[in-house]
Amino acid sequence: MTGPRSFLLLRPAAGRVAEVVAYYREHGVIEAAVPYGVVEGELLHPREDPGDLLVTSLWAGPEGYAAWRAAPGRAALLAGLSPLLDTAGPDAVRAWTAPAATAPGDVYHPGTPLVVAHSVGTGESRLGLRASR
Structure with a gap:
């Protein structure tokens, strides 16, 4: 059985996108799951x-x-990420799920070319792009 596809929208603080990407890579945030x-x-x-x-x-x-x-490890990773996010706005972090077949481009900047900053699993994204390094 294939479960849901989860989505987590992050709003980095101004000028901190690269730091958030680095945090995900260096701390193995996706790998931890x-x-x-x-x-x-x-x-x-x-x-x-x-x-x-x-x-x-x-x-x-x-x-x-x-x-x-509910994992304590997830909570610790999000706590470490928090200083890099725009916490002034109400949606610094927003999570939801959708059916497994939902493509990221269907719910996130539809019609806009997306870049894979980090990838875990198959090595090639559903978008057909390799993760940038």
């Missing part, structure tokens, strides 16, 4: 205006996603 059932995950941003970031992950089942949302 693999034991909970992440099959593949990506950190995306619009090619032309990377003012926000989207983390999307495909899960083996809904139970694993629920367990990850």
Whole structure:
């Protein structure tokens, strides 16, 4: 059974997009969710205006996603990420799920070319792009 696709929209503080990407890579944020059932995950941003970031992950089942949302390790990673986010606005972090077949471009900057900043799982994104380094 393939579970949901999760989405986590992040709004970095002004000028801190690269630091958020580095944090995800250096701390293995998506990789930390693999034991909970992440099959593949990506950190995306619009090619032309990377003012926000989207983390999307495909899960083996809904139970694993629920367990990850409650995991102390996830809370610690988000706490470390918090200083890099625009916490002045109400939507510094926003999470939701959709059916597994939902493409990131359907819900995040539709019609805009996206860049994969970090990828875990298959090595190639659903967008057919390799992660940039």
